[in-house]
Amino acid sequence: MRLGAFIAPPLLALAFAAPAAGAAADARIAALQVALRANGVYDGAVDGLSGPQTEHAVRAVQVRAKIMVDGVVGSETRKALGKLGRPGLGTRTLEIGMQGWDVASLQFRLALRGFPSGTFDGDFGAHTDAAVRRFQEWVGLEQDGVAGPATTRALARPPATSPVRLSPPLYVPYTDVFGPRGSRMHTGIDFPAPTGTPVLAARAGVVTVTRWLDGYGNTVALKHKLGASSVYAHLSAILVKPGEHVAVGHPIGRVGATGIATGPHLHFELRVRGAAVDPLSVFR
Numbered sequence: 001m002r003l004g005a006f007i008a009p010p011l012l013a014l015a016f017a018a019p020a021a022g023a024a025a026d027a028r029i030a031a032l033q034v035a036l037r038a039n040g041v042y043d044g045a046v047d048g049l050s051g052p053q054t055e056h057a058v059r060a061v062q063v064r065a066k067i068m069v070d071g072v073v074g075s076e077t078r079k080a081l082g083k084l085g086r087p088g089l090g091t092r093t094l095e096i097g098m099q100g101w102d103v104a105s106l107q108f109r110l111a112l113r114g115f116p117s118g119t120f121d122g123d124f125g126a127h128t129d130a131a132v133r134r135f136q137e138w139v140g141l142e143q144d145g146v147a148g149p150a151t152t153r154a155l156a157r158p159p160a161t162s163p164v165r166l167s168p169p170l171y172v173p174y175t176d177v178f179g180p181r182g183s184r185m186h187t188g189i190d191f192p193a194p195t196g197t198p199v200l201a202a203r204a205g206v207v208t209v210t211r212w213l214d215g216y217g218n219t220v221a222l223k224h225k226l227g228a229s230s231v232y233a234h235l236s237a238i239l240v241k242p243g244e245h246v247a248v249g250h251p252i253g254r255v256g257a258t259g260i261a262t263g264p265h266l267h268f269e270l271r272v273r274g275a276a277v278d279p280l281s282v283f284r
């Protein structure tokens with residue numbers, strides 16, 4: 001995939017090819033996918049990776065708008081995409097109530113840095129406002145919920161990494177990983193296992209959460225050192241109490257399908273001062 005400036009920012013030229021293995025998600029492609037979805041020509045994932053389905057959708061918009069059908073996302077195509085086709089991120093200050101390509105790009109960047117706001121939809125609502133404020137706190141900016149140049153610059157930095165190593169909470173193969181899934185962000189790793197399978201503490205820590213959370217169902221969270229915490233969701237049973245100190249490998253609950261889950265599995269998250277971090281690289 002080649003992606004570069006076309007004429008001048010915020011215009012965008014996209015040349016489509018099969019993404020290379022491990023290709024990094026691009027927030028501009030994600031914003032394009034959000035706009036294509038809103039135009040009813042794309043029902044694929046908002047994953048920031050270009051591919052045949054995204055290209056096909058671009059051509060569909062071009063056919064409908066009676067402009068040159070070349071699959072290139074230039075100014076005419078951006079215009080044809082309507083209110084989510086423009087403007088590019090960084091061309092205006094964003095706040096609650098606004099809509100656009102830049103809002104979708106903001107939502108995607110926030111999510112990949114561990115501050116998801118729900119569905120990627122290009123609509124700056126209360127969830128996006130909350131995510132911006134959490135991110136601003138995380139990077140030490142004033143928490144005003146307004147995404148201006150300082151917030152945009154901070155979003156360009158690499159995501160947080162974990163200061164600690166972890167042991168697997170279950171010794172089974174994982175399925176879904178940390179990253180975009182459908183039109184939302186998946187902020188952890190899924191380990192499918194039979195209901196009742198013991199879930200193990202990924203590191204020594206103190207129990208901070210043992211309750212039902214929306215979507216997560218029965219949830220346990222452990223606080224570790226250096227601002228790290230681990231989260232265990234969809235449990236069928238909780239085996240620890242708040243304030244309890246647990247050793248690594250201690251059973252903290254049992255696998256279940258509580259909350260929003262299509263089948264029994266553990267949804268596991270690593271958080272660093274509140275930011276969701278990809279746990280995959282920190283397992284010993």
Ligand SMILES: [Zn+2]
Binds near residue numbers: 176186188190267268
């Ligand atoms: Zn999950």
